[in-house]
Every structure is written in structure tokens, then in C-alpha cells.
Amino acid sequence: MSNFNGVARQIKANINKKTNEALAITGCELGSLTPTGLKLDSFKKEIKDYLILDYLSITNTNTIDLPTQLRPLANGDRVLVATMGSEFVIIGRVSNV
Numbered sequence: 001m002s003n004f005n006g007v008a009r010q011i012k013a014n015i016n017k018k019t020n021e022a023l024a025i026t027g028c029e030l031g032s033l034t035p036t037g038l039k040l041d042s043f044k045k046e047i048k049d050y051l052i053l054d055y056l057s058i059t060n061t062n063t064i065d066l067p068t069q070l071r072p073l074a075n076g077d078r079v080l081v082a083t084m085g086s087e088f089v090i091i092g093r094v095s096n097v
Contacts, residue, residue, distance in 0.1 A: 030094065033077045038088060040081060050081075050088040 031040040038047040052073065073079065073093060082089045 028080055028082050028091070031079050031081045031090075033073055033075055033079055033090070035075045038079070038081065038090065040088075047088055050090060052090045053092070 029040055029042055031038055033039075034046060036046065036048070038050045040047065073090070078094045079090045080092045080094050082091050
């Protein structure tokens with residue numbers, strides 16, 4: 001019976017490890033926009049292939065006034081990046097208040 005308990009513990013440990021690895025690659029982190037790509041604070045290499053969140057605007061009779069903080073991104077801007085698996089999405093600019 002103890003052999004089965006050992007196998008069960010090992011299976012549970014493997015499941016927990018894989019679950020934690022999968023969750024670790026989903027979340028948000030800070031980075032900087034560079035002239036040639038995106039540099040995350042927690043990752044050594046520059047990311048060349050990334051996405052940028054488009055902001056919704058309505059052009060019909062209804063209009064949405066966007067705040068001035070939604071100016072286009074520029075080199076050197078600090079950004080909040082959502083990581084979803086192997087995809088990196090810039091979801092906003094961050095600044096000191």
C-alpha cells in the first residue's frame with residue numbers, strides 16, 4: 001500500500017509543479033519600450049514580437065473623449081505588459097503620479 005501512496009504523492013507533486021509553471025507565465029509585469037522592441041524588467045533579452053492593445057473609439061453619433069494620457073507610445077515609455085503564454089501584450093503606459 002505504501003508504494004501506491006508514494007506514486008500518488010509523486011503524481012500530485014508533478015501536477016502542482018506543472019500548474020505553478022503554467023500560472024507563472026500568465027500575468028502582468030513592467031517593461032520599457034525601446035527603439036527596436038520591448039524590454040521587460042524580469043527578462044534579459046529584448047522582445048521583438050509583441051502586441052499593443054488598441055483602445056476603443058466610437059465614430060458614430062456617439063463619441064468618447066479620450067484622456068490626454070492616451071497619447072501614442074514612444075521610445076522609453078514605461079509600460080504594463082500582460083503575458084499570456086508566449087504572447088506579450090502592452091496594455092498601457094505607466095507613469096509616476
